[in-house]
Amino acid sequence: MPENAVVTLRYGPYSAVGLSVEHRTYRLQGLLAVLAKDGHKIILQEIEDWNLVELVVNEETVFQCDIQDLEFGGDGQLDPLCEEARIAVLDAF
Template identity: 80%
Template sequence: MPKEAVVHLRYGPYSALGLSVEHRTFRLEGLQAVLTKDGHHIILEKIDDWNVVELVVNEEKVFQCDIQELEFGGDGKLDPLCEEARIAVLEAF
């Protein structure tokens, strides 16, 4: 996949610290930082599936994980899931 791909970052609602279930982007910050550093354009899309993060490139889902497994905030450099997602986007067709 060439750099500067359009990546649809789809994310569902989740409950944080017993609070109400909502769409939150705090756990997506590191993932967005890693993908943006590679030159990709990120489009955030809310979905109804709870606890889900999906990366879609060229209408193909290339990565999926539980949103609560991503590190809260930060730059994503130390989060192994962010690296796994980065590689999945780079290897996308």
């Protein structure tokens, strides 16, 4: 995939530390940083599937994981899931 791709980041609600189930972007910060560093345009889209994160490129889901498996905050450099997602976007057709 060429750089500067349009990536739709779809994310569902989750419960954090006993709080109510809501859409939150705290755990997406590292993923957003890694994708932005590669020059991709990211579109955030809330979905209703609990705990789910999906990356969609050219209408194809190229990566998905549980949102609670992503590290909280940070730049994503040390999160192996962020690197896996980055590679999946780069390998997308």
